[in-house]
Amino acid sequence: MHYLLKSEPDKYSYDDLLRDGETVWDGIKNPQALMTLRNMKPGEECVIYHSNVGKAAVGTAKVVSVTTYPADPKTPIVRLKAGKRLKREKHLAEIRESGVFLGSVLFRQFRLSVVPLSEEQFDWLVHG
DSSP: OEEEEEEOTTTSOHHHHHHHSEEEEOOOOOHHHHHHHHTOOTTOEEEEEEOSSSOEEEEEEEEEEEEEETTEEEEEEEEEEEEEEEEEEEEHHHHHHOGGGTTOHHHHSTTOSEEEEOHHHHHHHHHO
16 A cells, blocks of 8 residues: 655655655544554655645655554554655646546545555655
8 A cells, every 4th residue: 555644844844854765654543544544564765745734745765663662552653664756746737637546535624644545656755
């Protein structure tokens, strides 16, 4: 499975992930988003989307591991490894207009910070 992960670039940008190489994806509070994070598997690919500033898909990352805090097993610890910057950023308006996202949870529940992507959606973002 593939995922779109939203990040506020003024707090942690894709450039920060590239610089760090790996990071823990945290700070998520929404129960639905937490459930999606818990279901991630090592090796799955993600698209990083800059929300608030830029509003565009900007790069990729890969899930390295998914564990939980012993004191809080409902809160996943997802470690991501930086992938590659997209050859061309895909801005929100372009994503919205794409037929591949018709009916997507990305636009039905826009405030979700973690969104599953279909293979077709992932390919469109990364290669389209």
